[in-house]
């Protein structure tokens with residue numbers, strides 16, 4: 001058991017999918033896995049272990065934001081010996097050609113969070129995806145004819161921008177950043193700290209330039225392509 005997880009040692013597979021929404025973890029366990037068992041309900045942050053094509057995998061909700069992701073990723077690695085961590089999340093697009101429901105493989109992450117500034121004494125760190133995982137994800141996407149974008153994302157502490165900072169995402173857009181989430185940089189940083197493998201796969205749930213968005217229900221139910229791609233990485 002860890003502070004935020006009541007799984008026993010051995011209950012969690014060495015490959016874990018990490019949705020922000022614990023209900024997405026439940027849906028994945030119920031619709032994609034066989035023989036899935038719930039191992040965690042602490043704070044409603046559901047976690048399950050089951051099988052996909054004979055491979056043992058777990059799926060664990062992480063909550064929203066870098067601190068929450070950091071807690072779950074750290075405990076999964078330190079207490080449960082997890083080796084591969086794949087975030088399956090939603091994000092907002094900040095590029096014209098990255099449309100609603102498109103999938104992004106996050107090669108690298110920028111962040112406006114202070115967490116890594118604190119860790120690195122005011123200096124920058126470059127949180128990046130594991131090459132083996134992103135290469136495999138790209139190959140699986142090609143095999144399954146899933147169109148994916150690869151590139152940088154911004155992991156932000158903000159979901160709602162401040163009205164006095166107009167179009168705060170424009171510098172990131174200019175420098176080619178594809179979209180905005182709230183956890184990928186934390187996952188890549190924790191994975192780097194422990195020399196583990198991590199990847200964030202994101203589906204675009206809203207478009208900041210076009211002011212389009214899908215509903216919360218669609219966010220929960222319509223990420224099947226991303227999930228089927230992520231499951232192949234086990």
Ligand SMILES: O=P(O)(O)O[C@H]1O[C@H](CO)[C@@H](O)[C@H]1O
Nearest residue numbers: 019020021064089090181182
């Ligand atoms: O859909 P998830 O995985 O939660 O990801 C995105 O959605 C949440 C904001 O609505 C943030 O956690 C953001 O990163």
Ligand SMILES: O=c1cc[nH]c(=O)[nH]1
Nearest residue numbers: 090091092180181182
């Ligand atoms: O973090 C997120 C997720 C979806 N859309 C956003 O704009 N930000």
